Amino acid sequence: MSRTRTERLVNLVICLLSTRRFLTAAQIAATVPGYEHDPSDPRDHEAFQRKFERDKAELRELGVPLETGTASIFDQEPGYRIAQREYALPDILLEPDEAAAVGIAARLWQHAGLAAAASSGLAKLRAAGVEVDPQATLGVEPVVTVDPSFGPLTSAARDRRAVTFKYRVPEVDEPSTRRLEPWGVVCWRGRWYVVGHDRDRAATRCFRLSRIVGDVRATGRPDAFEPPVGADLISHVARSSGPIARNGRAVVTVRPGRAAGLRRLAASVVPGPDGDRLTINFGDVDWLASRIAGYGPDVRADGPPELREAVIQHLKELIARHETPAVTA
Amino acid sequence: MSTQRTPSADRLGRLLNLVPYLLARPGILISEAAADLGVTDKQLREDLELLWVCGLPGYGPGDLIDMAIDGDHVTISHDAGMDKPLRLNPDEALALVVALRMLAETPGIGTRDGIERALAKIENAAGDLADAPVAVRLPANQKKLAAIRAAVDSGHALRLTYYTSARDETTDRVVDPMRMLMVGGFNYLEAWCRRAEATRLFRIDRIDGFTELTEPSAPPVGAVPHDVSGGVFHPGPELPLVTLRVGRGGRWITEYYPVEQVLKDSPEWLVTMRVTDLGWAQRFLAGQGRDVTVIGPPELLDRIRAQAATALDQYAAPHALGADSGAGR
Numbered sequence: 001m002s003r004t005r006t007e008r009l010v011n012l013v014i015c016l017l018s019t020r021r022f023l024t025a026a027q028i029a030a031t032v033p034g035y036e037h038d039p040s041d042p043r044d045h046e047a048f049q050r051k052f053e054r055d056k057a058e059l060r061e062l063g064v065p066l067e068t069g070t071a072s073i074f075d076q077e078p079g080y081r082i083a084q085r086e087y088a089l090p091d092i093l094l095e096p097d098e099a100a101a102v103g104i105a106a107r108l109w110q111h112a113g114l115a116a117a118a119s120s121g122l123a124k125l126r127a128a129g130v131e132v133d134p135q136a137t138l139g140v141e142p143v144v145t146v147d148p149s150f151g152p153l154t155s156a157a158r159d160r161r162a163v164t165f166k167y168r169v170p171e172v173d174e175p176s177t178r179r180l181e182p183w184g185v186v187c188w189r190g191r192w193y194v195v196g197h198d199r200d201r202a203a204t205r206c207f208r209l210s211r212i213v214g215d216v217r218a219t220g221r222p223d224a225f226e227p228p229v230g231a232d233l234i235s236h237v238a239r240s241s242g243p244i245a246r247n248g249r250a251v252v253t254v255r256p257g258r259a260a261g262l263r264r265l266a267a268s269v270v271p272g273p274d275g276d277r278l279t280i281n282f283g284d285v286d287w288l289a290s291r292i293a294g295y296g297p298d299v300r301a302d303g304p305p306e307l308r309e310a311v312i313q314h315l316k317e318l319i320a321r322h323e324t325p326a327v328t329a
Numbered sequence: 330m331s332t333q334r335t336p337s338a339d340r341l342g343r344l345l346n347l348v349p350y351l352l353a354r355p356g357i358l359i360s361e362a363a364a365d366l367g368v369t370d371k372q373l374r375e376d377l378e379l380l381w382v383c384g385l386p387g388y389g390p391g392d393l394i395d396m397a398i399d400g401d402h403v404t405i406s407h408d409a410g411m412d413k414p415l416r417l418n419p420d421e422a423l424a425l426v427v428a429l430r431m432l433a434e435t436p437g438i439g440t441r442d443g444i445e446r447a448l449a450k451i452e453n454a455a456g457d458l459a460d461a462p463v464a465v466r467l468p469a470n471q472k473k474l475a476a477i478r479a480a481v482d483s484g485h486a487l488r489l490t491y492y493t494s495a496r497d498e499t500t501d502r503v504v505d506p507m508r509m510l511m512v513g514g515f516n517y518l519e520a521w522c523r524r525a526e527a528t529r530l531f532r533i534d535r536i537d538g539f540t541e542l543t544e545p546s547a548p549p550v551g552a553v554p555h556d557v558s559g560g561v562f563h564p565g566p567e568l569p570l571v572t573l574r575v576g577r578g579g580r581w582i583t584e585y586y587p588v589e590q591v592l593k594d595s596p597e598w599l600v601t602m603r604v605t606d607l608g609w610a611q612r613f614l615a616g617q618g619r620d621v622t623v624i625g626p627p628e629l630l631d632r633i634r635a636q637a638a639t640a641l642d643q644y645a646a647p648h649a650l651g652a653d654s655g656a657g658r
Contacts, residue, residue: 003379006340006341006344006379007379007382007383009341010341010344010345010379010380010383011383011384011388013345013411014383014384014385014409014410014411015385015386017410017411018385018386018409018410031386032386033388058341062341062342062345062415062418063415063416063417063418063419064345064415084410084413086416087413087415087416088413088414088415088416089413089414089415089416089417089454090416090453090454090456092450092451092453092454093450094447094450095443095446097440097442097443097446097447098443098444098446098447098450099447100443101429101432101440101443101444101447101448102425102429102447102451104432105425105428105429105431105432105444105447106424106425106428108428108431108432109424109428110558110559113420114420114423114424115424117418117420117421117423117424118421118424118425118428119367120339120342120421121417121421121422121424121425122425123343123346123350123366123367124346124414124415124416124417124421125414125454126346126350126365126366127346127347127349127350127353127414128349128353128413128414129349129353137508138432138435138438138440138444139437139438139478139481139482139509140435140436140437140438140478140509140510140511140516141508141509141510141511142431142432142435142467142510142511142512143510143511143512143513143557143558144428144431145513145558145560151420154423154461154462154463155419157462158419158423158458158460158461158462170577170580170581170583170584171577171578171580172577173593173596182462183462184462184463184464185462185463185464186463186464186465186466187431187463187464187465187466187467188466189466189467189468189514190467190512190513190514190515191513191514210584211584233464234464234466238466259497260492260497260498260499261492261494261497261612263499264492264499264537286618290616290617290618291616293615293616293637293640294611294612294613294614294615294616295612295640296611296615296636296637296639296640297636297639297640297642297643299640300640300643300644308644311644312641312644314618315637315640315641316641317618317619318615318633318637319634319637319638319641321619321622322622322623322630322633322634322637323634
């Protein structure tokens with residue numbers, strides 16, 4: 001944007017902010033420097049109209065609330081103005097600790113687009129008189145990364161527009177196309193998910209953002225659906241990862257000084273003649289069996305019998321799988 | 330995010346912000362304002378020159394934006410109605426609100442109270458846009474985290490009992506704490522490790538014990554924090570390369586670990602990844618089920634085979650079934 005255009009746009013904003021009456025394009029052209037033209041010359045007039053359209057689009061893009069209306073019922077032509085109330089950031093007074101929190105929050109994003117949005121938001125708060133200490137810290141710094149689909153999905157959820165995207169689950173070769181009414185995006189244990197109504201499955205579904213392939217496309221009109229009242233988005237994601245019931249009790253023998261990772265899981269460690277005897281409470285026998293197998297001869301599963309059997313089976317399969325020198329594809 | 334604006338459009342946004350910013354800070358140093366707004370002194374002076382010729386219709390003295398530049402200081406004397414910054418746009422509101430929610434949810438953070446007050450005020454200023462469809466939950470062992478944080482805040486060196494997964498050992502070491510962070514759902518203590526004589530990231534859930542020492546934390550001048558913007562583990566080219574063949578049920582590995590290459594020519598993917606330690610690779614890979622087969626390096630293959638065979642021998646020996654092998658549920 002040239003300096004003249006920037007100057008013209010600043011003047012346009014000031015002009016429309018200062019008027020209570022709706023001003024028509026012709027009135028604006030006669031007032032704001034940079035729109036001078038000859039309305040009787042069709043080419044000149046058309047050039048002005050194009051310029052004015054571009055300028056309006058630019059202001060709307062920036063978030064300037066351009067109002068359209070007519071000054072009176074006798075007016076045919078639409079006019080424009082900017083309501084101060086709609087334009088201005090409401091007064092905001094932040095205590096020093098609050099301002100520090102906002103300053104730190106604005107630094108969290110590692111995603112370029114969100115980082116830019118956060119810092120321009122912060123610039124507006126500064127312009128409203130908020131003083132932000134750039135040195136402030138809170139003791140723990142969260143580093144926040146998001147997947148590329150975060151932006152489009154949050155916008156669609158905000159506008160209540162349906163989306164469609166390709167989704168790849170590792171176990172399946174081809175990504176499938178999904179159609180979702182997104183209720184919101186959730187961060188759970190450092191990963192991002194979108195929760196909503198899956199139109200094809202006719203059920204509530206969560207999708208991991210990192211598994212979305214390509215672009216998220218919003219389809220249909222805004223306000224196309226209503227998320228359930230008081231929906232707890234997190235509960236949909238967290239449902240599958242509740243606390244594990246550890247009802248099993250395993251006894252394993254571990255060589256002295258080895259298998260530190262297994263020792264950390266143990267409820268008790270008792271030194272014995274052929275090694276340390278660990279008692280481990282477990283939920284899933286196969287999970288524990290694989291851990292034990294990973295430790296090779298450093299660990300021996302003594303009981304219960306199903307654990308012992310699972311370890312033996314695991315080891316046999318492991319050997320069989322690696323028996324013949326594998327040929328690289 | 331969705332809208333990546335051009336630098337010139339950014340300039341317009343900056344200019345609309347500049348008048349209220351300066352209005353709130355009469356007599357501010359130009360260099361201070363420039364640093365605050367993230368522009369050079371020269372850019373800021375150019376912005377001021379441009380604003381000087383903008384103003385209310387009429388564009389005469391008394392209409393135009395007026396300011397007193399006294400050497401290096403600037404004071405706005407007429408704002409032409411631009412006394413308030415533009416309100417937050419949807420992306421800015423989202424970036425700030427979600428970052429604050431993230432902060433408020435970050436385990437171990439100090440002044441949650443200030444963050445929540447700030448969040449309420451920003452949501453109020455954002456109006457309709459505050460209802461960001463984003464929820465955050467970052468679970469952690471709060472007690473342990475709070476205890477470690479308090480120790481870090483005290484400014485003392487710490488003796489840690491730490492489990493190193495790569496070498497599967499639990500060791501004691503003295504560290505000089507630098508900061509605490511949260512990356513990808515895990516909490517870390519970043520500290521100068523006196524044993525390794527290097528900056529290290531310690532995962533909080535792997536700190537099995539700690540003692541606060543009386544001596545102060547004194548990381549050497551050369552202790553550089555990690556750049557964690559792209560994650561915590563950045564495998565370098567010096568690390569051993571491991572090749573696997575993974576079936577559908579093992580493809581999750583490519584989502585959880587940084588991998589060098591994935592060949593998807595057949596349902597069994599060929600995956601190459603770097604590992605910090607072959608011992609870790611052995612434990613990890615021998616612990617996988619039938620969906621994961623190690624292809625190379627040959628050394629790793631040999632180790633897995635030999636260790637599994639020796640492990641299996643333990644169960645052939647009659648004494649392996651001890652008296653309390655039935656230690657049941």
